[in-house]
Amino acid sequence: MSAISPIGPVVGIVGAGQLARMSQPPAIALGVELRVLANTPEESAARVIVDTRIGDYRDLEVLRAFAQGCDVVTFDHEHVPTEHIKALVADGHTVRPGAEALVHAQDKAVMRERLSAIGVPCPAWRRVPSAGDATAFADSHGWPVVLKAVRGGYDGRGVWVCRTPEEVAEAFATGVELMAEAFVPFEREVSVLVARSPHGQGVSYPVVETVQQDGICVEVIAPAPDLDPEAAARAQHIGLQIAHELGVTGLLAVEMFQTARGFVVNELAMRPHNSGHWTIEGATTSQFEQHLRAVLDLPLGSPRMTAQVVVMANLLGGDDPDLFKRYEHVLAHDPGIKLHFYGKEVRPGRKIGHVTALGSNLDEVRARARHAAVYLMTGEYT
């Protein structure tokens, strides 16, 4: 906790993971003072933000104390209960994105209902109270069927691709509320990141390709290779349209499937997103700066790329906790590679950082990012 009077505007971020952590560099530049609500002082953002408050974001009184003195409250994750956000607003606090928008990133059924209503392409879907309903949906729309937790899933958690009624039954055995979606046979996955300010200004970053393994994004390529400019404009339009229709303030990441028949929206996030980490070096305005500008209702920054090709590769924890000893090779091998560590203990499979390479040749830039990521994770040369 800080007893120092702020000089700049105070932005409170609920949650203290790597997204809040990576918001600190642009906050430092802009003279914006960050405050975070962390579970423990060891968390990623708590290590680098002086005004860290410790508390449980599910407790309204904790949120109320946290919001006191903030010019705006925003989020590092989507788990704050909707009714708590409404209570903060009723108290007179400014919260961005607001509860009416954020619910679409919290509740996948609400999101599907709304996107369908405004004509955004989505997979066929249905709320499925029982395994029987899910099996009937699959029998009618085809197997496999995708079951998703209506609330609380992320990074592949809360998603089941079921090939048989038995697998459907297994998903229902978890006891969480599920919805069913038709499996979309996609060519690749792409993501569109847009920002929208309370004034209504909107900007879209270039469409990127996201490469997933086991439901976790491992690589992002900007711009999405060989994407027809008209198709790119359509995808960006979908992103801006959703931001406008849902009244999003701040960032909106729209994960989409690219299919032979066009784009189909998969997921929404209303905060800086893993598919936008490349913007830290790869765009004139990083997604983290953009989010701060948007929630403070400042004019948005240019989303233009700073290089022809940018590739971001995620670092997932391996067996060896000491990453720093592997800096030497990676930095000597590639004086242009950019490393990002999140100040987290290394645990197998955990997202602990990312690397970014910039250049003009896709194959070369991709190889550079991959070399650095694989070596940092495993100590092996590629």
Place this chain on the structure above:
Amino acid sequence: MSAISPIGPVVGIVGAGQLARMSQPPAIALGVELRVLANTPEESAARVIVDTRIGDYRDLEVLRAFAQGCDVVTFDHEHVPTEHIKALVADGHTVRPGAEALVHAQDKAVMRERLSAIGVPCPAWRRVPSAGDATAFADSHGWPVVLKAVRGGYDGRGVWVCRTPEEVAEAFATGVELMAEAFVPFEREVSVLVARSPHGQGVSYPVVETVQQDGICVEVIAPAPDLDPEAAARAQHIGLQIAHELGVTGLLAVEMFQTARGFVVNELAMRPHNSGHWTIEGATTSQFEQHLRAVLDLPLGSPRMTAQVVVMANLLGGDDPDLFKRYEHVLAHDPGIKLHFYGKEVRPGRKIGHVTALGSNLDEVRARARHAAVYLMTGEYT
């Protein structure tokens, strides 16, 4: 103070001004944990670095406690007494740059002796114990004569350009130890920023032009316009030579006069430098990241420019303390402008931030930087 166990290497920075502050973004990215020694918790860097210790850097016991647990100790300014640095090293701490190198940035007479000995072009100079010695020096080398405080000057403070023996007497009336230098009739001022690691790796950033007003840098243009490539290489060679000969570890900024007969060295600084702020967006590796890499003896990063032309303009405090209300116009007017505020109270003449513009056309980029700087300082359009 922080009780959290560090995950990454700990770099202690003595001093908590804007240079330490701007080191925090690359430290966050690299997973390096910064600790600063501040005079008060309100200082620029203390506002954004969790592990801030409060104390007087002139007190050896304060420095000893500060250094405990740091992997390396470095500096935000040059005012730490040489004997204290030697004492820390004798205790077993790693300090970079070391006392033997740093003294050349602390004592201008020692610097002149050493640079002259290694053949680096300097103005004619002499230690002048009395006003009579200074007047005799001026009579022999020509008027005006430049008198400089041997220790402790910066930003034009501690420098007197004297046109008459009366003005010489006024400088001596301050009581500080002075040296005399011949006035150099220069075409312009340039700066070379180099980095050197303990392993001996060296890199040089492009030569920049620095525009001064009343002894304070107001604008930096990268690269220095119309500089002949051979001349640029000579200036870079001088920078790398000084770093090598003096055993610098970390950054070295060499301020030079460009004259009809070549470059003449004016001042040295062994830390990130105002003439290198453009590198935050304008180079693949910012000077702040480079300094961290150098003092940690990591491989140095690429100093390549990210745009053809980069212009940095300093923001000096004016009469109106509220800068934030002027963000709106500047950010809306130029979606590509980058703002940097140092979290300092606005006081007339104080360096409170800078702006950076990137592009391909010098006149246009310079006009953009100037427009933003003038508006932010005064609220006037240019």
